[in-house]
């Protein structure tokens with residue numbers, strides 16, 4: 001089959017520790033979830049029990065015909081108290097990497113995906129002056145232990161969303177310490193995230209010189225209704241502002257996109273539960289097809305985000321997340337087909353895209369929305385933890401097998 005995909009293209013699915021592992025009791029999110037009155041549908045609890053069932057998850061990826069797995073390492077488990085490192089937890093993640101190698105699955109590891117240790121959260125998370133150095137120190141300890149397993153590495157997941165939504169609107173726990181959420185908190189978090197990325201990138205390069213290091217950005221396709229160009233420019237400034245430049249000196253950029261934001265008049269009432277994003281999701285024209293999260297159903301958004309990231313950073317790209325929340329798996333198949341078509345067009349146009357990771361492998365804990373949102377290729381019974389691949393998983397696997405992608409080149413150091 002004639003395809004534009006390089007033979008070592010990474011075809012995978014993504015998860016994040018707090019959303020799938022279960023009982024992440026030393027994290028700031030666990031504490032947040034148990035505070036009275038927080039707008040979180042339910043606590044994360046056992047999640048998908050992937051802390052114990054990771055082998056099954058990795059085997060599933062291989063059975064589907066995929067060759068890569070993006071997962072995150074949980075700082076709260078590695079360093080449950082300041083300066084106290086858990087060797088057993090580091091070994092756990094080393095075993096995950098070894099299991100990936102056994103199944104010819106290439107790991108793409110993220111060092112921080114939204115949650116932080118509770119003791120960092122108590123100081124305001126990304127508002128604390130010491131967080132960047134302490135984060136880089138944790139990264140150094142883990143990178144020295146995992147070494148050759150580090151191939152593509154994301155230091156921080158979506159620092160742009162963390163600052164712009166988490167700390168501006170107060171949806172992340174750390175934002176509630178000190179003066180509280182707002183512009184000042186968003187600016188401070190941005191500064192800390194930038195420093196943390198730079199320091200941790202160096203720590204990874206020192207320990208694992210072969211690793212390709214980057215971060216992942218929460219991107220969108222942008223649209224504008226006539227006359228609203230300055231609104232669009234303002235939204236873009238706020239969202240993208242300092243975040244493309246943060247990637248300078250990186251080896252790649254992780255692109256994550258789910259939807260399109262269209263600058264225009266406020267025209268529709270927002271679906272309940274998305275108050276923090278009101279200005280963005282309230283501007284669609286009446287009748288726009290929306291997902292259950294309130295944003296537009298827009299499969300081709302990923303292609304637009306790839307093009308923008310490439311033009312703004314000049315770096316190779318890995319799609320580290322892309323997917324759709326839906327209870328109707330036929331919609332996921334439709335979304336996948338549209339997204340993969342736009343990815344194909346990017347490669348045909350010569351853009352340097354190295355991989356595509358669907359969000360998510362499993363139906364998991366969707367932060368404020370709890371378990372109500374279904375992003376997974378695989379259904380999880382949250383009482384027995386049984387995994388059941390959905391037709392969309394088979395569909396995606398068949399697409400990848402038809403391309404004839406290579407099994408990942410993986411090492412056990």
Ligand code: BGC
Nearest residue numbers: 016157158161218321359366
């Ligand atoms: C985050 C994930 C989240 C996904 C779907 C991304 O912003 O990195 O943790 O589950 O979007 O909402």
